[in-house]
Amino acid sequence: MSDEGYEKQYIQEAFDSNWIAPVGENIEQFEKELSLKVGCSSAVALSSGTAAIHMALKAAGIGKGDIVFCPTLTFAATANPIIYEGGVPVFIDSNKETWNIDPKALEVAFHKYPNVKAVLVVHLYGLSADMGTIMRICQKYNVPVIEDAAESLGTLYKGQQTGTIGDYGIYSFNGNKIITTSGGGMLVSNNVEKLSKVRFWSTQSRDTARHYQHSELGFNYRMSNILAGIGRGQLKVLDQRVAKKRNIFEYYKNELSKLSGIEFMPVNEWNEPNYWLSAMTLNGKVSPLEIMETLERENIESRPVWKPLHMQPFFSEFDYIGGNTAESLFDQGVCLPSDTKMTDGDLERVVDVIKEVWR
Incomplete structure (x- = not known):
């Protein structure tokens, strides 16, 4: 079989196995295959790129009143999850050299808000931000970096996949993205422990118990096994x-x-x-x-x-x-x-x- 057309095969396998809910072989394999493709230790398949940003912010410890730096030149879905967690966005200008977050303006922002808790970076229209400079600045202030790579799956910065350079990276598989599951997203990180926690949160934070027990706030954010099958086929092309x-x-x-x-x-x-x-x-x-x-x-x-x-x-x-x-x-x-x-x-x-x- 050519690389085209695998989607139907994976979807059929999901129906044949009767696993069409947010659990199943396609989800597990899609996470593994995408992790391998981008060169990252762990991935969690979610219902949207927005959900992935939300979970990344939660994993980074963002809470009520916490400041998060965010580029101003992006879609609202980048910033909305900051509000979900009660955070406070501070918007940063772009530069002409990359169309992405301006490192000089970012330095100014750090001087004004030394208590900032995270930096969201966007790779606009598939163009990589100046990640080397941005990471040096953020590491100097010991602040985690979340890459919104919703538009940049397949983009390389100095040979490394965008989304894998910061502490967390997110991809979107919305219908207009370079590959699609019709709707969906992925959170990636080399912090396997944090992503294990995200997997827990995104399945309604159901505790390990015979009965339904919940000790934390949960979210219905997991990708379905059907959509993950589409994603596996799309990833091949x-x-x-x-x-x-x-x-x-x-x-x-x-x-x-x-x-x-x-x-x-x-x-x-x-x-x-x-x-x-x-x-x-x-x-x-x-x-x-x-x-x-x-x-x-x-x-x-x-x-x-x-x-x-x-x-x-x-x-x-x-x-x-x-x-x-x-x-x-x-x-x-x-x-x-x-x-x-x-x-x-x-x-x-x-x-x-x-x-x-x-x-």
């Missing part, structure tokens, strides 16, 4: 997906970089992205809205870059540290169609529409 995403990005960059005012998301020499989304900024006469509306008229979907969290109504009360880089990326950014099922003709059509705007 991860490298192919990354290669396809890279080709999409390189096609866009080759065709559109020559247009005045267009710059593409940065790829550093130490970064091997998975190119989850191909994003660009517009600094000339054409606005992102004009591009998005023109594509929309041709029934082609595109998106703005994430709106910074410190600009969001819900998070406006929390502190923000940095300049205006994240706001500029939001104002100037466009995410182009990047699905791995796109044909050469689809890519040409997107490029032709954008070029026509310049004409």
Whole structure:
């Protein structure tokens, strides 16, 4: 059998074994296979990437009033679990070199909040953050690092998989991610003891007893055996997906970089992205809205870059540290169609529409 099509086999095995609940062979194997793929000691398959962030924060000891540093340029799902645990997010600006958390602003944040309890790092659109510098800063202050690698499964920082560099890493298998279980996530760590505790919490904290007994607050966060089967099949094609995403990005960059005012998301020499989304900024006469509306008229979907969290109504009360880089990326950014099922003709059509705007 080719690498395509394993999903149905694993799902059928789950039905044949009558294990379709959040327990079974697929879950155990998916955790082992993903751990092996990324080079990590332990993994727990969960219901979403958001659940994985929540469990990572709980494992890191975040509680009421605890400060957690978080990049502002990310989806709300990164920061929401801080609130779940009663923590206080402090948002940090991006830098132009990575589009991710700015180490200089992070240093400023540590001086302002020396009692911070954790740092959340995001690898935006599959671009690795500057993990070497970030880890040196966080280790200096003895603060745990949680990597939100929801968008970056398959991305390498200096040869190491993102999500495995900090104390905890999370992956998302939502329907729009590079591989999917339709909905799901994974928490990884080399701290096997902590992940064993996460496995306990995520199954309603059921104590070892003949009767149902609970000594701690629990969560219904485990992935189902069916979805884990889909994940096992999808994991087999991860490298192919990354290669396809890279080709999409390189096609866009080759065709559109020559247009005045267009710059593409940065790829550093130490970064091997998975190119989850191909994003660009517009600094000339054409606005992102004009591009998005023109594509929309041709029934082609595109998106703005994430709106910074410190600009969001819900998070406006929390502190923000940095300049205006994240706001500029939001104002100037466009995410182009990047699905791995796109044909050469689809890519040409997107490029032709954008070029026509310049004409």
